[in-house]
Amino acid sequence: MMPLFGSLSTYTRADLRADTVAGVVTAILLVPQAMAFAVLAGLPPQIGLYASFLPPIVYAFLGTSRTLAVGPVSVSAIMVASALGAYAGNTEAYLGTTLVLTLEIGLIFILLAALRLGELANFLSHSVLSGFTTAAALLIIVNQVPALLGVPGVSGNTTTYTGIAAILNQRDALVWATALVGVAAMLLLLAGGRSPPALLRRSGLNSQWADVFGRTIPLLAVIATTAAVMIFDLDRRYGVATVGAVPGGLPSIHFMPLQFHLWLELLPSALAISLISYVESISLAKVLADRRRQRVDANQELLALGAANLASAFSSAMPVAGGFSRTAVNFAAGARTQIAGIITGLLIGASLLAFTPLFARMPKATLAAIIIVAAAKLIDIRTVVGTWRYQRSDAVILLLTITGVLALGIERGLILGVGLSLLSGVWRMSRPHIAVVGRVPGTNHFRNVLRYRVETWPELLFIRVDADFNFMNMRRIEEFVMARLLRQPQARHLVLICSAVNHIDSSALLELERLVIGLRADGVTVHFAEVKGPVLEGLQRVPVMRQALPGRIYMQAADAIAELAGAGEPVSEAKK
């Protein structure tokens, strides 16, 4: 239940040193990012800090990933903004509803862990996830451009169209000083992501450390722009919007009254956020665990993320998950165990106690720049191109998911994508690979007559179905058999080779029975070959099937030839 203790059983001084450094570096990244993501979710900036204090500590005790850094993340932040759009303007209600949403997400995680249903995440295909993330990133950018340029913008908007329209309608309201600060911060961040690591590396710094240093650029941007505001009085003289007084102190624990209708109303959003958060976190945790030959337990992760979200809800904060950029920093900075996460959490707690007065004159445009640069990294054109090259149908689903999120809103877009990818899976499942096979001369092997030179017999038809028989594909199997028999009217025996059949469902069984009876009336006897043990046991449980089956069940398809072909000579076929 507490994977942390496993990590601590062999804990050394060197481990503590590495974890401390990583924890500090991650905290430096996390402070501005957490505030920015809270603003993205439509919340006051300190909420992001609250979500970065207790949740990573709770996760550290329960999570199996040693390096996953938990806190507010951009995609779920925009999902929160979209879910709570109706409450925008009423700060009290907005905050209260965020807590209910976070609590609900935590409970969903724990319920899924209890039911061991982590596998549900398997139904989110990579195409849908990639399309969803790209579209969410575009939404995030559109959502933050107003703050970057000092334009009022629309809160709680959920489609790109309304977002872009709002920006264009209010372009006259642009505050030049804000735009200047915002663009400067963005340029610093963009440059920081590239040149300094390269520069530092050339100056002899270890490349890993150069990378880590590059990640502290957000804090530098915050310090530089806040200093500029203070020195030049940009807020009072030029109207640059700042964060304003950030209440200090640790979060107080809240208890919420139970409002059933609100819980029900938020349920779809909570499910969508849980699904995305879980899949992102577990994928990230697995990639990192693979690199260090560690194992991640999917169910335990659900439990840990659930507990982290409950901790977030009880500290008046927002939904949390494993975040990509900060986990990468934590890993690159050398985190060895969950202790690094505990150190990060404690440092955020300390900053809440000591540093919040410093945030008051931080320009909002800097936070917008941090969000935009983080979101831009989520736009994944490579996957679109790669998927298009490899498989058109998946690429179409990916593009439809993007379009759906941008045009219909974030949750409906996700539902559209998941629905389409499941349908395409079902559609493919309904079209099994079926082959007429013949014997490779001189062997007992059977191969596709279209691909190999094999022997066949006019009165015998061997068909191999490379799929389980189920209600979705049985009609196609039947049609294939009937079409092939029409082309081989001398056939008197049909041998169904079931080497790839692991299961026959009850609908398929009835259709199969009907097929066997129908063909018998037509003078064709149906036999089976290479039926696997469990399938055979299933068939024998059904009295009707035992009676309906006039043919035999052969261990090997080749056994059927001696018995059924009689004196018939094989025909050597060479089709292509």
Place this chain on the structure above:
Amino acid sequence: MMPLFGSLSTYTRADLRADTVAGVVTAILLVPQAMAFAVLAGLPPQIGLYASFLPPIVYAFLGTSRTLAVGPVSVSAIMVASALGAYAGNTEAYLGTTLVLTLEIGLIFILLAALRLGELANFLSHSVLSGFTTAAALLIIVNQVPALLGVPGVSGNTTTYTGIAAILNQRDALVWATALVGVAAMLLLLAGGRSPPALLRRSGLNSQWADVFGRTIPLLAVIATTAAVMIFDLDRRYGVATVGAVPGGLPSIHFMPLQFHLWLELLPSALAISLISYVESISLAKVLADRRRQRVDANQELLALGAANLASAFSSAMPVAGGFSRTAVNFAAGARTQIAGIITGLLIGASLLAFTPLFARMPKATLAAIIIVAAAKLIDIRTVVGTWRYQRSDAVILLLTITGVLALGIERGLILGVGLSLLSGVWRMSRPHIAVVGRVPGTNHFRNVLRYRVETWPELLFIRVDADFNFMNMRRIEEFVMARLLRQPQARHLVLICSAVNHIDSSALLELERLVIGLRADGVTVHFAEVKGPVLEGLQRVPVMRQALPGRIYMQAADAIAELAGAGEPVSEAKK
């Protein structure tokens, strides 16, 4: 486009004689049944006759089934009643809405035919169809008991609970004379289904004809009870409800104003009725075609059913489909071609012109008895028991579909069933059969180490996945591989045998790539064997995969042994 002309190219006098007899016998059954099903749908009885005049004639021209008898059917009638419950009481609006619904169903069929999407019906599993039909039959019976007993009843009710409650609440209103007529008609029908054929057969009549004669019992019941009403003045003196004046004459063609919101409102019902009607009709057509070695074209059937429904809508009637009992009569009475259907339609048209005055004093209880006896035959306990024995999960879906229809209503129950069966299909697809295999000594065959005595090598691991790799099952495949490698830490080579893999989707490809890279870092090289042509071509289209793959691709799994096992001696395993 006109399969009828194909049938007529070899038409003989004997065919005409057979078709005429069958057409007449079917019409005799159809007159009371059509009126009864119209009443079941909440419509005046003549609507059922309208639906039995032009639609079978239109179907005869376009349909590929030579013997399917098209007209109103009980299951879609109760679905119409359920869909239009909100309009009950306002005859004008109810009739108008029925026409829109019928038109919409016709257009859905034609759209599906144009898109060649008849395969969508494959997604309705036999368990769901059977459960749905059984539950609909129970609903029909509950719906008709009030009319049988002379109790007022509730129109448009859609759950059994409200239906049964209505009957119990109004049991004081029971009209004894009506109940007497109803029960007598029902006994006659029940007896007619059994004894007379046996009796007649013993008296030397051909058994097939005895069967056909048994099917005319509904008309006899109608004549006998109507005569009783006339002779004893049951309607005026004892309050037996009768059908009342049935307007004569052929239906007039109607044009409906286009009301978009109404179309949208009726769309879910129209889709549900189309799906059920199509699956019932095509299954019936296929069973009969099989018996006479004829072929049914699914797409052409969609077109023909669509046209029949359009014809029904334009003759002010109700949705039509292939009906089970009347098709069975048509077939048993010797129908050879679609000419029988045309004769049935013309006879119904003639009866509209000549006989409607005779229907005025027909007791409603007789129609209720006809409906109840027809519905009772649809209750399919055998499939419940058979499915339970063969496969619990399918039986549970069947029972949940029944419960859903009875408790939630007809459409929501259907959606529940279809959703559950698709989910169970997807769930099964996400759990592929995976086996560690070894070489059968002295051969090149590989078999499951759990089932056969085979050779394995400590540094080599052979794994065979019996399914396509896709986004739903890839994580399970990966978990299986990782778990197996943990138990065989000496393994240096993993050979994935892909003999059953016909497709790898783009999500699975990415996961596979990640697995290959992760294992390489762990000192395990991944190889592939027996990769099918199309899969190999797909893999080679992806540059990353070419680079990521340090291992080889073997034609035969056995080829890997010579190269990878080196001097290593096999271990003979005998696990069970």
